[in-house]
Amino acid sequence: MDNDPVAARLGAVYPELPPGERAIVRVLLDDYPFAALGSLRALAERAGVSPPTASRLFDRLGYGGFADFQAAVRDGARDRSRLHEFVAHVPGARALGAPGDAPGTRVLAGSDPVTAAGTSGARSGAEAGDGVISALARAAEDLRTGLEGTLASLSEPLLDAASAVLAEARSVWALGGPLSELAAEYLIRQLASLRPGAHRVPDSAQARARVVLELGGSDVVVAYDFRRYSPAAARFVAAARARGARLVLVTDAWESPLAAQAEVLIRLPREAAGPIAPLAHEIAVTELLLVATAARLAPARRLADLDALTQTL
Structure with missing residues (x-):
């Protein structure tokens, strides 16, 4: 999709847009090119803005209206991973x-x-x-x-804030989308060595419901959410937030729809898309989060006990 000129243009202008027009761009890029092929009203409703707000975006981009924009999308879009x-x-x-x-x-x-x-x-x-x-x-x-x-986008204050949340929470639950769940799994595997109460969010709806039932204000959800953003992750986060859980979000330059709910928002730059997928960048972020969290917890005794127990089992 990055080689498509229309999608590239949308990504390039995104940082300069007002919030309403950013919402339109997020919907377009999240479901590109299909989101662009319906009516202007339907697109505006999906983004939670008015049709005039959507129209202003296409005027700003230099198209002669929404119909011209759709024609450009049909000419240049590629439905390929x-x-x-x-x-x-x-x-x-x-x-x-x-x-x-x-x-x-x-x-x-x-x-x-x-x-x-x-x-x-x-x-x-x-x-x-x-x-x-x-x-x-x-x-x-x-x-x-x-x-x-x-790495340049990860400031020390940002990592400090995220590590404080991960170190002080009663429990940490992590989840991701179809590929980013691998980063969530890596976070939990390593974090569980540093502190108790680190878990991956289970897959089934029934198991997730049992998790949410026990969540409160001292618990944290870490979500990795990248285009195309995960509806399942959004549902879990909404339910967890309703119970008072805090959210640490790792997302892309266009921002997951969950961004507004995040206490700590880690937004990877556009260049972090990677040649195939942003997984390497997600793991790099996770590594730094783990290092910062370990510095707060000083888990040497726990790790030594863990090593000793591993040898006996």
Whole structure:
């Protein structure tokens, strides 16, 4: 989606927009391109703003109205995941023995593809190798740039505030979306070594209901929420907040709809999207949160006991 000119334009102007127009952009990018293909009224209702507010956004972007904006979306939108988009830009990807190769192609470990056509296989193998090297270099540069931006955005006061919440809470419950749940799982696995009462939010509705039933003002939910934002995470957070639980939110540059409810908001910069997904950046944030929390808890005795018990079990 980042290669789509309309989506890129929406992301670029987002920081400069007033709140109502930001809400429209969040809806558009959360469900791109489909959110743009209905009526203006439906789009405004999803964003919780008036149709005139939505119209002002498209005027600001230089379109001759919502219909022109929709036409641009239809022309440029690609309904593809970041993984699909990344793979599609690797030259010679099909020369590596994937389905659809020419008859007679085979791949030998440690060698170029060999075909019945002789040296043509060697040429295609070399082209594919060049493409893979180019793709790896591009991906590495994207990761490097994104990580630098992510780390620069994490100020000491922000990490201090987040670590205070994680250290002082009676219990900590973490959850994420389809991919960001891996960062939530990592947080809990490490945090459980530092302090008691660290849990991953369970998957089933019944188990989540039992968790919410016990939550109160001394408990904390850590949510990782990135486009496309998770409706299930939003439902759990809403129920937890209704019981008084506090929220630490890790999200992207466009901000999860949960941002307004967060006591501590960690917003990754736009560059942190990564070549395929922002998981590496989420883990980097989590690492720093764990370091800051460990500094507050001084858990040396707990970790020593944990190591000793691990040896006996």
